[in-house]
Structure formats: C-alpha cells, structure tokens
Amino acid sequence: GENVEQHPSTLSVQEGDSAVIKCTYSDSASNYFPWYKQELGKGPQLIIDIRSNVGEKKDQRIAVTLNKTAKHFSLHITETQPEDSAVYFCAASGNDMRFGAGTRLTVKP
Amino acid sequence: GAVVSQHPSWVICKSGTSVKIECRSLDFQATTMFWYRQFPKQSLMLMATSNEGSKATYEQGVEKDKFLINHASLTLSTLTVTSAHPEDSSFYICSADSGALSEQYFGPGTRLTVT
Numbered sequence: 542g543e544n545v546e547q548h549p550s551t552l553s554v555q556e557g558d559s560a561v562i563k564c565t566y567s568d569s570a571s572n573y574f575p576w577y578k579q580e581l582g583k584g585p586q587l588i589i590d591i592r593s594n595v596g597e598k599k600d601q602r603i604a605v606t607l608n609k610t611a612k613h614f615s616l617h618i619t620e621t622q623p624e625d626s627a628v629y630f631c632a633a634s635g636n637d638m639r640f641g642a643g644t645r646l647t648v649k650p
Numbered sequence: 651g652a653v654v655s656q657h658p659s660w661v662i663c664k665s666g667t668s669v670k671i672e673c674r675s676l677d678f679q680a681t682t683m684f685w686y687r688q689f690p691k692q693s694l695m696l697m698a699t700s701n702e703g704s705k706a707t708y709e710q711g712v713e714k715d716k717f718l719i720n721h722a723s724l725t726l727s728t729l730t731v732t733s734a735h736p737e738d739s740s741f742y743i744c745s746a747d748s749g750a751l752s753e754q755y756f757g758p759g760t761r762l763t764v765t
Contacts, residue, residue: 575753584656584743584756585694630693638684638754642693 543568545633547641555649560621562644564631565613571635574607574614579628579643588629589616621648653677654746656757663734663764670730671760673744679724680746684754685717688741700727734764 544567572593577585700706706719718730745754
C-alpha cells in the first residue's frame with residue numbers, strides 16, 4: 542500500500558518569510574496529491590492539489606510542486622502570515638488516499 | 651461548494667452507551683464517504699470507507715461491530731460508536747468524495763468524550 546512521509550514535523554518561521562513542507566510517497570500508481578490545512582479543533586481544509594500530469598501549480602501565496610520520478614512533492618507558502626499557523630497534511634491518492642504525519646507551522650509576528 | 655457537515659460537533663457520553671455521529675454533504679452527492687479518527691497531535695487514521703447502499707469497508711484493526719457505519723443516501727452517512735469506552739474518546743472526522751477525480755472534502759469533526 543501507499544506510504545507517505547512528511548517533513549518537517551514542526552516548522553517555525555518569521556512573518557513574511559517562506560515555508561516549505563516536503564512529502565515523499567511510495568506507490569507509483571498515486572496520481573492525485575492534495576494538501577490540507579487543519580486548524581485547532583477543526584476538520585482539514587483542502588487548500589491546493591496537484592495531479593500527476595502537472596509539475597507545478599500555484600494559487601496566490603501557495604504553490605505545490607511534484608516530481609514524479611523522485612516520488613516527492615512539496616508545498617510552498619510565500620509571504621507567510623500569522624493566520625497561516627496551523628497543521629498541514631499532505632496526501633497521496635491512487636487506489637486509496639494516505640496522509641502524511643502532518644507539519645505544525647507556526648508563523649511568528 | 652463542496653461543503654460537508656457533521657453533527658454533533660462534540661458529545662460527552664457515559665461508558666457503555668452508544669453515540670451516533672452524522673455526516674452530510676450539503677451541496678453535492680457523495681457516492682463514497684470516509685470516516686477517520688484523529689488522536690491529539692497525530693495524523694488522520696482511516697477507519698472505514700462507506701459507499702451508498704452497500705456495506706462499509708473497514709480498515710484492518712477497526713472493529714466493525716463496534717463502529718457501525720450506515721450510508722443510507724448519497725448525502726448522509728452515520729457512524730455509531732456502540733458500547734463506548736473511555737479509550738474511544740477521540741476526534742472523529744468524516745469526508746466525502748465529490749466524484750471529481752478523488753477529491754475529498756472534510757467535515758468539521760466531532761469530539762467524543764466518554765466518561
């Protein structure tokens with residue numbers, strides 16, 4: 542089955558800096574890679590996703606890159622703001638969807 | 651679009667009682683819904699996948715007689731925790747597959763506390 546690894550587990554940045562979270566996956570059949578943001582006491586919210594036929598996707602301050610050959614994908618947040626502070630989960634989906642362990646991002650004002 | 655609701659948002663029950671959690675897709679039909687469990691500071695653990703009109707598929711290690719799942723319609727799935735024990739206390743989250751190429755949308759979660 543699919544195995545998704547996510548790094549780092551915690552990340553602290555200064556407001557305005559960039560944050561990068563990386564994930565690797567094992568199943569070459571995975572073709573859909575979403576990223577979720579989870580705030581305390583709430584359900585995960587889909588913030589961006591990418592499919593295997595695309596190498597990069599951007600939505601305002603958020604971007605995701607995918608390297609199918611190396612089986613890794615990354616989330617990039619630019620110009621971070623305190624409200625970006627949350628736990629971020631990557632996931633890989635082929636036959637089923639598996640999640641990374643999560644990254645707790647703290648943006649210091 | 652793609653809004654999923656859960657009810658209740660939190661519940662406290664006594665050990666030995668049963669609790670039902672509802673998951674609804676509000677603006678789309680979901681042929682597949684998923685139930686997850688999340689412990690503090692941990693990732694999402696898939697419990698079961700439910701398809702409308704058929705029996706749920708449970709992940710290994712999840713007791714199907716304890717966690718009853720009913721997917722009665724294309725917009726509603728329920729999870730019943732039977733004979734609840736304190737170790738069942740957790741954050742339960744559902745998600746619904748919009749059908750649009752694997753996209754899952756999550757509900758806000760239900761915090762269950764068993765005393």
